[in-house]
Structures are given as structure tokens and as C-alpha cells.
Amino acid sequence: MIKVQDYRPQPFTDFTRPEDVQAYQAALKKVRAELVGKHYPLVINGERVDTAERIESRNPCDTSELVGTTAKATIQDAENALQGAWAAFESWKKWDMDARARILLKAAAILKRRRLEACALMSIEVGKNYAEADVEVAEAIDFLEYYARSAMKYAGFGAAETTWFEGEENGLMYLPLGVGVSISPWNFPCAIFIGMAAAPIVAGNCVIAKPAEDSGLIAGFMVDIMLEAGLPAGVLQFLPGVGKEVGEYLTTHARTRFITFTGSRAVGLHINEVAAKTMPGQKWIKKVILELGGKDALIVDETADLEVAVTAATQGAFGFNGQKCSAMSRLIVVDEVYDTVVGQFVERARALKVGTGEENANVTAVVNQMSFDKIRGYLEIAPQEGTVLLGGEAPGEHGGKTGYYIQPTIVGDVDAQARIAQEEIFGPVVSVLRARDWDHALEIANSTEYGLTGGVISNKRERLEQARHEFEAGNLYFNRKITGAIVGVQPFGGYYMSGTDSKAGGPDYLTNFLQLKTVTERW
Numbered sequence: 001m002i003k004v005q006d007y008r009p010q011p012f013t014d015f016t017r018p019e020d021v022q023a024y025q026a027a028l029k030k031v032r033a034e035l036v037g038k039h040y041p042l043v044i045n046g047e048r049v050d051t052a053e054r055i056e057s058r059n060p061c062d063t064s065e066l067v068g069t070t071a072k073a074t075i076q077d078a079e080n081a082l083q084g085a086w087a088a089f090e091s092w093k094k095w096d097m098d099a100r101a102r103i104l105l106k107a108a109a110i111l112k113r114r115r116l117e118a119c120a121l122m123s124i125e126v127g128k129n130y131a132e133a134d135v136e137v138a139e140a141i142d143f144l145e146y147y148a149r150s151a152m153k154y155a156g157f158g159a160a161e162t163t164w165f166e167g168e169e170n171g172l173m174y175l176p177l178g179v180g181v182s183i184s185p186w187n188f189p190c191a192i193f194i195g196m197a198a199a200p201i202v203a204g205n206c207v208i209a210k211p212a213e214d215s216g217l218i219a220g221f222m223v224d225i226m227l228e229a230g231l232p233a234g235v236l237q238f239l240p241g242v243g244k245e246v247g248e249y250l251t252t253h254a255r256t257r258f259i260t261f262t263g264s265r266a267v268g269l270h271i272n273e274v275a276a277k278t279m280p281g282q283k284w285i286k287k288v289i290l291e292l293g294g295k296d297a298l299i300v301d302e303t304a305d306l307e308v309a310v311t312a313a314t315q316g317a318f319g320f321n322g323q324k325c326s327a328m329s330r331l332i333v334v335d336e337v338y339d340t341v342v343g344q345f346v347e348r349a350r351a352l353k354v355g356t357g358e359e360n361a362n363v364t365a366v367v368n369q370m371s372f373d374k375i376r377g378y379l380e381i382a383p384q385e386g387t388v389l390l391g392g393e394a395p396g397e398h399g400g401k402t403g404y405y406i407q408p409t410i411v412g413d414v415d416a417q418a419r420i421a422q423e424e425i426f427g428p429v430v431s432v433l434r435a436r437d438w439d440h441a442l443e444i445a446n447s448t449e450y451g452l453t454g455g456v457i458s459n460k461r462e463r464l465e466q467a468r469h470e471f472e473a474g475n476l477y478f479n480r481k482i483t484g485a486i487v488g489v490q491p492f493g494g495y496y497m498s499g500t501d502s503k504a505g506g507p508d509y510l511t512n513f514l515q516l517k518t519v520t521e522r523w
């Protein structure tokens with residue numbers, strides 16, 4: 001058995017220290033010199049495979065800048081990746097669990113050394129500011145370290161307990177599923193991309209990883225680290241491509257054993273539907289793991305510490321421009337403190353600095369034209385659905401740079417059933433809802449089809465206990481922000497329309513990618 005010290009999450013960098021800011025700025029220069037402009041081909045069976053067409057990755061904070069390109073996989077590439085992964089599975093499934101875990105631990109060590117480069121690349125590719133990028137790379141390291149250790153629980157015959165039965169030996173063993181496809185979003189393009197690949201891989205599966213179109217470079221960077229760590233050919237196939245093309249091909253394929261998907265509700269539900277249809281020659285029921293969107297609420301009651309409330313609301317709403325499934329997009333405040341809380345929240349948000357990821361602004365540009373247009377659509381209906389207290393405009397430029405800039409926006413007195421209170425906007429736009437009292441606030445919080453994150457700022461113990469049971473959220477937080485789950489500390493995932501509650505970074509996450517076999521021998 002592998003000998004490692006207990007898992008401890010990575011500490012975050014303190015960017016109030018000038019030396020840490022300088023180190024980050026040096027990394028930005030290094031990345032501009034060495035990674036910007038780079039092209040990442042596909043990786044199939046350990047070989048770099050290029051394609052005639054390419055996917056461009058542009059800086060959302062300055063769309064004139066081409067950050068780099070990836071290959072654009074064809075259907076034939078997807079087929080080759082799938083067949084190659086099944087061939088690799090024949091040997092990978094026989095590796096000892098600790099040998100597989102060692103590769104993740106080595107990848108974590110490499111990423112620790114290249115932490116600043118990964119951060120800087122995300123600042124340029126998706127517009128993360130320093131702290132957001134730093135926390136994400138810490139999470140990526142944590143996923144590798146945590147899943148490597150979790151894997152040990154599932155090694156060998158008898159890994160899960162059975163009851164003694166006279167005259168027989170009975171035992172359970174965990175087996176990998178086979179080859180699966182991992183489809184990831186652009187908003188956590190390092191941590192979620194690698195977490196969704198590393199977990200099935202350490203469990204003995206082979207994975208075709210399809211990154212989001214907007215974040216192929218950081219994904220390619222992570223694949224290079226996994227290969228450098230010693231992952232054998234074919235175990236991780238890197239397949240940047242268009243979701244509707246290669247994603248669709250693989251999710252409907254008879255030889256796909258499992259699909260792990262993180263992204264929008266619409267695409268997730270579509271995948272769930274097509275994956276449920278049995279294709280000719282298919283000999284299993286596909287396993288589908290879905291992590292989808294949210295319409296996450298924070299309740300502030302009249303007993304709350306208002307400073308805690310305003311800080312939690314500001315961080316939860318505007319961290320990475322609200323582009324988190326966990327973002328606070330509904331602030332529910334009881335009438336008695338509504339005006340005070342909302343007034344302070346608006347002032348705090350007004351002070352946020354808008355700019356580029358590289359400038360370390362609080363709020364940067366949203367990821368792409370589609371997001372920009374979608375959010376603009378919500379800004380147009382906002383005045384009919386409430387009172388716009390802050391922002392409300394989408395200037396599309398900042399400091400002379402064209403980019404997908406949206407003003408931090410707060411809309412007050414929104415009805416709980418309004419579209420901006422029900423639909424995921426995925427941008428820096430918050431709906432504030434007035435509740436008569438605590439019971440009404442909880443009722444409003446539970447009035448969407450989602451169930452991802454939620455929070456309560458209150459000093460009343462009975463209410464916190466009630467919320468513990470009745471607030472419908474996969475991740476519930478009291479007296480703090482509702483974003484920023486840490487691997488192993490706050491296993492993450494939602495239920496209802498937010499997903500299958502698989503709890504990434506949790507103690508049972510690897511069982512999503514394992515099947516159990518009972519073996520009995522009569523003596």
C-alpha cells in the first residue's frame with residue numbers, strides 16, 4: 001500500500017502580500033512568452049494528432065487577442081479515441097490501485113511546481129483574477145491528491161464489508177466500468193476538467209476528455225502534466241471538439257460505458273435522454289453522472305450580522321463575475337432589514353473594480369459572445385421584473401479593450417416567480433427578493449427547480465436547524481458565502497435539476513466509476 005501523509009487541502013495564496021502579486025505578474029509574462037499562441041493537438045493513444053480545422057481560444061477581456069488554438073476533433077477522431085481507450089483498458093484495469101494513485105500524486109506534484117503558470121494561463125484564457133485562478137488551481141491539486149488517497153479504499157477483494165456466513169467465503173470487490181467520456185465546462189477549466197478525468201482513471205477506467213470550446217488551452221496544459229506523470233497511452237484521450245458533434249457522437253455511442261458531464265441543465269438533460277436509448281450492439285445501461293446549473297439563494301434574516309451578510313452576498317454574487325454554478329443569484333432578505341442590507345450590498349458592489357483578469361480586477365469580462373448575449377437579454381427584462389439598483393448595462397468594452405464586459409447588476413424587489421429569479425443567468429446579475437419573515441424566506445428559497453447551493457445568515461439557532469433539514473440544496477452554508485467548496489471539506493454537488501448529487505471531492509465519489517462484484521466460494 002502506498003505510503004502518503006493524510007490529505008490536506010492546498011493553502012491559498014495571500015495576494016495582499018506584494019511578493020505574491022509580483023510572482024503572479026512574472027508568471028503572466030512567462031505564460032505570454034511560452035504558452036500564448038500555442039497549439040494543442042488531440043492526444044489519442046499517446047500520439048499527438050492534428051486536424052485540418054482548429055478551435056480558437058480568445059481572451060474574453062480583449063477579444064482581439066487570440067490566446068491559442070486546439071485541434072478540432074472529427075467523428076473519426078472520436079471513434080479512434082474510443083477504440084484506442086478500450087484497447088488501453090485491457091492493461092490499465094489490471095494495474096494495482098496504488099500504482100495508479102501514484103500517477104495522480106506525481107501529477108499533483110508537477111502542478112504544484114507549475115501552479116502560477118496554470119493560474120496565469122486562466123487569467124488570460126477565461127479572465128480569472130488572481131484569487132479566483134489561485135483557488136481553482138489549488139482545487140485541481142486537491143482533486144488529484146484526494147482521489148489518489150480515496151482509491152485505496154477500493155483496492156482488493158473484501159474492500160467492502162460483508163457478513164460472515166458459515167462454510168463459505170464471501171467478499172465484495174470493486175471493478176472499473178470501462179471507457180467513459182468526460183465532458184467539462186469552461187468556468188472551472190482546470191479543476192473540473194482534471195477532477196472529472198482523474199477520478200475515473202484512478203479507479204481503473206479509461207477516459208475520453210472533451211474540454212469546453214472556450215478553454216482548450218488550460219485543458220491541454222493539464223493533459224501534458226498527466227502524461228509527464230506517467231499515464232500510459234490511451235488511458236486519457238484528449239479530444240477538444242464541438243460538443244454537438246463529437247460530444248453527441250460519444251454520448252450516443254454503444255461502446256461508451258459511462259458519461260460524466262458538468263455543464264448546463266439543457267445539455268445535461270439532453271445527454272441524459274440520448275444516453276438512455278440503447279443502441280444496436282450495446283450491452284450495458286450507460287451510467288450518467290450530471291453536475292448542472294443552479295439558482296442559488298442566500299437568506300438574510302433580521303437576526304443576522306449584517307457585515308457578514310453583505311460580505312457573503314458580494315463574494316457569492318460577483319466572484320468570477322457570477323459565472324459559478326454555486327453563485328448567489330438570489331438574495332432573499334426579510335422585510336425588517338431589507339433596506340439596510342440591500343443599501344449596503346449595492347454600495348459594496350458599486351466599489352468593485354471592473355477590468356481584465358491580468359489586472360486582477362474584481363469583475364472581469366464574461367466568457368464569450370453567447371454568454372454576453374444571453375446576459376444582455378436578462379438585463380433587458382430586468383426593469384420590468386424589478387428595480388435596477390445598480391448596473392444594468394453591458395458596455396462590451398473596458399479601458400479601450402473590446403471584451404464581454406457586463407456591469408455588476410443588482411435588481412431589487414423581484415418577484416419569486418420572475419424569470420430573473422428562476423432562470424440561471426450565469427453572470428454578474430443578482431435578483432433581490434423581499435420576504436415577509438423567515439418562513440416566507442425559506443419558502444422562496446425552495447421555489448425553484450434547482451437544488452445546488454444555498455445559505456442562511458442568521459443568529460437564530462432554531463432557524464439554522466430548520467434550514468439544515470428543509471433548505472433544498474446539495475451544499476448549504478451558514479454565516480458565510482455560498483461558493484468556494486474545498487475538496488474533501490465540502491463535497492460538492494446538487495440535486496433536483498442541479499444534477500445527480502454525485503459529490504465531487506467527497507468520500508464516495510469514486511464509486512460513480514466502479515461496479516461491485518460479490519464472489520462466494522463454498523468450502
Ligand SMILES: NC(=O)c1ccc[n+]([C@@H]2O[C@H](COP(=O)([O-])OP(=O)(O)OC[C@H]3O[C@@H](n4cnc5c(N)ncnc54)[C@H](O)[C@@H]3O)[C@@H](O)[C@H]2O)c1
Nearest residue numbers: 184185186211212243244247248263264267291292293325
Ligand atoms: N454543478 C456543477 O458542479 C457545475 C460546475 C460548473 C459548471 N456548471 C454549469 O455549467 C454551465 C456552464 O458551462 P458551459 O456553458 O460550458 O455548459 P454547456 O452545457 O454549454 O457545455 C458544457 C460542455 O458540454 C459540451 N456539449 C455541448 N453540447 C453537447 C452535446 N449535445 N453533447 C455532448 N456535449 C455537449 C460543451 O462542448 C462543453 O464541453 C452552467 O450551467 C453551470 O451552472 C455546473
Ligand SMILES: N[C@@H](CCC=O)C(=O)O
Nearest residue numbers: 324325326483484485492
Ligand atoms: N465548486 C465550486 C463551483 C463549481 C461550479 O461552477 C464552488 O463551490 O464554488
